[in-house]
Amino acid sequence: MxxxxxxxxxxxxxxxxxxxxxxxxxxxxxxxxxxxxxxxxxxxxxxxxxxxxxxxxxxxxxxxxxxxxxxxxxxxxxxxxxxxxxxxxxxxxxxxxxxxxxxxxxxxxxxxxxxxxxxxxxxxxAQVEAAEHAGQLSEERHQALQRYEALMSAVNQIVWLMQPSGEIEELVGGFEKFTGIPWRPMIDQDWLAAVHPHDRGPLVRSWREAAEGSPSMFVCTFRMRTASGVYRRVQSRAVPIVRGGAAVEWIGTTADVEDQWRNRLRERLMAKVATVISANDVPQAFAAVTEAVVPDLTDACAVFLLPPAALSGSDGTLTAVRIASTAREGLPALPPLSNQPRQFGPIVREVVDSRRPRLFTFPPGEAPDGIVPELSMGWLRDARATSITMVPIVIDSAVLAFAVAAGCADSPPPGPADLQMLGEVLHEVRDPLRQAMELQRTRHTALTLQRALLTPTPDVPGAELAANYQPASRTAEVGGDWYDSLLLPDGSVTLTIGDIAGHDLEAATSMSQLRSMLRVIAYDRSHGNTPAESLARLDTVAEGLAIAPLVTAVHVRLERRPDGDWHAAWSNAGHPPPLLLPASGTPRFLEGDGPDLPLCVAPWMPRTTWHHELRPGDTLLLYTDGLIEVPGTDLTEGMSALAAHAEQARVRGLPLAALCERLLAAAAERRDDAAVIGFRPIAQGRVWSARLP
Structure with a gap:
C-alpha cells in the first residue's frame, strides 16, 4: 500500500x-x-x-x-x-x-x-498479442480477430441482416436513435441520404467489391448524419452467408467509431505537423501546416501573414499576405502566391482582435461579401464553397497570422469536433512557427547588415573591377562571406575576399568589424604593408579582441606598371586560391606552395606574399567556397567546374560584371552564401566601369 x-x-x-x-x-x-x-x-x-x-x-x-x-x-x-x-x-x-x-x-x-x-x-x-498472431494464421482466426476488434471499438452497435435484393432487417436496433430517422427496410437513395456526400460513392464501391465475384468480407468506414445534425464516423462490417457458391444473405454490424477515428487522426496530424520543425523558412513552415489539415479536416486551407503594420486604422480594415495555401484534389487550382498585401474587412479584424475562431456557412458558392479579398472570393465561387472557418494563429501573445479553411462543393459545415481539432493543430505548431519566424528575422537583419557593408567597387583607371554577392537559398546559411575593394591614394588597388565561420547575425557582425579593420590597415602605408603583413596585423588584432573563431581570406594588392601591366601581390589565409583567366591560355589557380593558416588560429606564424604579373585581358577572380562547394563531392571538383564555367564565359567575351553574375548563377542550389570579386586590366584607350548590381 x-x-x-x-x-x-x-x-x-x-x-x-x-x-x-x-x-x-x-x-x-x-x-x-x-x-x-x-x-x-x-x-x-x-x-x-x-x-x-x-x-x-x-x-x-x-x-x-x-x-x-x-x-x-x-x-x-x-x-x-x-x-x-x-x-x-x-x-x-x-x-x-x-x-x-x-x-x-x-x-x-x-x-x-x-x-x-x-x-x-x-x-x-495477451489479447493484442494473440490477435497479432491470429492474423498470420487461418482465415477463421483472421475473422476472430475482426470480431475482437469490432467488440473493442463498439460503443453503440447495430446488427443487421441484408438480402441480395437490398432488403435489410435490423436485428439489434439503434439506427433511428442514432440518425433521428426511422429504419428503412430497403437500401436506396433515401437511406444513403443520411450518409456524408463525400462518402456515398466510396461506400457503394466498397459494397460492390465485396459482393461481386466470390463474396468476401465487407468493411467500410463512413460518416452518417446523427439526430443532432452532426456527422459521426461509423464502421460497417458484414460477412456473406454462402450456399452453393452464392451469397444468400449478409449479416453485419454498424458501430460508432468516431472517437477511435479521431484519436488516430490526431496522431496522424501530429506526425504531419512534425514536418514543420524541419522547415527552413516561414512560407515553408506555414505550407506544412496547410498540407497537414487538407483533406482530413477541410477541403482547402490558406494562411495569411499579418505584417507589422497590418492594422490600418479606424475603418476596421487590415492587410495581410497569403503565404501558403493547399486545396484537395478535384477543386479548382488556387491562385498563385504573391507578396502583394490584400485588404480584409472588419470581420477579419474582429477575429484578430478577439483571438477567437469564427465559422460562416452559406449556400454553395455564395460567400458573403467582405470576408476575404475579391481574388479569394472568385476562387470560393468557382469551388462552390459552403463554409469558411477563420482561426487566429497566436504566437507569444500576439496574433501573427490567421488561417482560412473552406468547405467546398457538397461538403457540410465542420462540426465542433472538427473545429476543435483544427485549433489543436494550429496550437501544436506554435513553437516551430515561432522558430521559423525568428530565423527569418535574423536572416533579414544579417542580410541588411551584409548588403550595407558590401559597397560598390571603385572606378579604377586602366582596369575593370566588379563584384557580386548571393545569399544562400537556405534560410540559416547566411552571414559570413564578404568582399572588399579599395582604391588607395597612390593609384594602387586592394581586393579582399573572406569567409567567417558561422552563418548567423553574429558572423555578419564579425565580418563588418574585420572588413573595417583591414581597410584601415591597408590604407596606412606607414608600415609598408605587404598583403602578408596586412593579414598578420589583422590576425593579431582579431585574435586579441576575440572577434571571430575562424576566418579565411585572400588579400591582394595591385599596382599598375608604366607599360599598362599590373603587378599582383597576394597572401592567402586558408582560403580557396585565386583563379586566373589569362587573356590567352588555360585557366589556372594561383596556389603557390599552398595557403597559410586561417586567421584567429596562430597569429605568431609567418605569412607569405606571392606575386604575379597581369596583362591587359587577364582576369583575376577571388571567390568564397559557397561558389565551389557541392555536398558529397571534393572541393577540387567544384574548383574544376568553376574554371570551366569561367572559361566558357571568357570565350563569349562577357564584361567582368556579367562574368561574376554568370558564375554565381551556375551554382544553382547553394547551401552556403557566395561572393566573387574580379579584376581585369584593360588596354590603353579602353575603359570599363562596373559596379555591384
Whole structure:
C-alpha cells in the first residue's frame, strides 16, 4: 500500500480498497494531478512510479502525453472518459518486461486527498498479442480477430441482416436513435441520404467489391448524419452467408467509431505537423501546416501573414499576405502566391482582435461579401464553397497570422469536433512557427547588415573591377562571406575576399568589424604593408579582441606598371586560391606552395606574399567556397567546374560584371552564401566601369 499527501477532510473514497484489485488502479489529486496512490497491479503493468509528484513528472515518457491531457480534461469538466483502442508502453520501463498493451478510463473522484481523477487500466497484452498472431494464421482466426476488434471499438452497435435484393432487417436496433430517422427496410437513395456526400460513392464501391465475384468480407468506414445534425464516423462490417457458391444473405454490424477515428487522426496530424520543425523558412513552415489539415479536416486551407503594420486604422480594415495555401484534389487550382498585401474587412479584424475562431456557412458558392479579398472570393465561387472557418494563429501573445479553411462543393459545415481539432493543430505548431519566424528575422537583419557593408567597387583607371554577392537559398546559411575593394591614394588597388565561420547575425557582425579593420590597415602605408603583413596585423588584432573563431581570406594588392601591366601581390589565409583567366591560355589557380593558416588560429606564424604579373585581358577572380562547394563531392571538383564555367564565359567575351553574375548563377542550389570579386586590366584607350548590381 502506498500513500501520499495529507488529510483534507472526510474522504468519499478510500484508495486502500483497491490494494487487492486485479486491475491496475492509479489516483491523482488536484489540478497538477499529483500521484497519490497506485496498487500492485498497476506497478506490475507500468513499473514503479514516484508518489507525491505531478503526473507529468511521474509519467514522463512521450507515449504518456495523451493520458496526462485526459487527466486535465476529466479534472476540468468532471466528466469520465475512456480509451477503448489498445495503447502500448515503449518497453523501456524498469521492472516491466517488453512492450505492454492496455486500455483505460478516467473518472472524477474525491478521496481524502481532495478532488482528483481515478484511472482504471485493463491489461490487454495477451489479447493484442494473440490477435497479432491470429492474423498470420487461418482465415477463421483472421475473422476472430475482426470480431475482437469490432467488440473493442463498439460503443453503440447495430446488427443487421441484408438480402441480395437490398432488403435489410435490423436485428439489434439503434439506427433511428442514432440518425433521428426511422429504419428503412430497403437500401436506396433515401437511406444513403443520411450518409456524408463525400462518402456515398466510396461506400457503394466498397459494397460492390465485396459482393461481386466470390463474396468476401465487407468493411467500410463512413460518416452518417446523427439526430443532432452532426456527422459521426461509423464502421460497417458484414460477412456473406454462402450456399452453393452464392451469397444468400449478409449479416453485419454498424458501430460508432468516431472517437477511435479521431484519436488516430490526431496522431496522424501530429506526425504531419512534425514536418514543420524541419522547415527552413516561414512560407515553408506555414505550407506544412496547410498540407497537414487538407483533406482530413477541410477541403482547402490558406494562411495569411499579418505584417507589422497590418492594422490600418479606424475603418476596421487590415492587410495581410497569403503565404501558403493547399486545396484537395478535384477543386479548382488556387491562385498563385504573391507578396502583394490584400485588404480584409472588419470581420477579419474582429477575429484578430478577439483571438477567437469564427465559422460562416452559406449556400454553395455564395460567400458573403467582405470576408476575404475579391481574388479569394472568385476562387470560393468557382469551388462552390459552403463554409469558411477563420482561426487566429497566436504566437507569444500576439496574433501573427490567421488561417482560412473552406468547405467546398457538397461538403457540410465542420462540426465542433472538427473545429476543435483544427485549433489543436494550429496550437501544436506554435513553437516551430515561432522558430521559423525568428530565423527569418535574423536572416533579414544579417542580410541588411551584409548588403550595407558590401559597397560598390571603385572606378579604377586602366582596369575593370566588379563584384557580386548571393545569399544562400537556405534560410540559416547566411552571414559570413564578404568582399572588399579599395582604391588607395597612390593609384594602387586592394581586393579582399573572406569567409567567417558561422552563418548567423553574429558572423555578419564579425565580418563588418574585420572588413573595417583591414581597410584601415591597408590604407596606412606607414608600415609598408605587404598583403602578408596586412593579414598578420589583422590576425593579431582579431585574435586579441576575440572577434571571430575562424576566418579565411585572400588579400591582394595591385599596382599598375608604366607599360599598362599590373603587378599582383597576394597572401592567402586558408582560403580557396585565386583563379586566373589569362587573356590567352588555360585557366589556372594561383596556389603557390599552398595557403597559410586561417586567421584567429596562430597569429605568431609567418605569412607569405606571392606575386604575379597581369596583362591587359587577364582576369583575376577571388571567390568564397559557397561558389565551389557541392555536398558529397571534393572541393577540387567544384574548383574544376568553376574554371570551366569561367572559361566558357571568357570565350563569349562577357564584361567582368556579367562574368561574376554568370558564375554565381551556375551554382544553382547553394547551401552556403557566395561572393566573387574580379579584376581585369584593360588596354590603353579602353575603359570599363562596373559596379555591384
Amino acid at each position: 502506498r500513500r501520499s499527501g495529507h488529510e483534507t477532510g472526510a474522504p468519499e473514497l478510500e484508495p486502500e480498497v483497491f490494494d487487492s484489485a486485479i486491475v491496475p488502479i492509479v489516483i491523482t489529486a488536484g489540478g497538477d494531478h499529483v500521484l497519490v496512490y497506485y496498487n500492485e497491479a498497476f506497478r506490475a503493468l507500468f513499473g514503479p512510479r514516484p508518489l507525491g509528484v505531478p503526473a507529468r513528472a511521474a509519467f514522463g515518457e512521450p507515449l504518456a502525453a495523451p493520458f496526462v491531457s485526459m487527466l486535465d480534461e476529466v479534472y476540468g469538466d468532471r466528466t469520465a472518459r475512456q480509451v477503448t483502442s489498445p495503447r502500448s508502453t515503449d518497453g523501456s520501463t524498469p521492472g516491466v518486461s517488453g512492450v505492454r498493451h492496455f486500455v483505460y478510463s478516467c473518472s472524477p473522484v474525491v478521496s481524502r486527498y481532495g478532488a482528483g481523477v481515478l484511472t482504471v487500466a485493463i491489461d490487454t497484452t
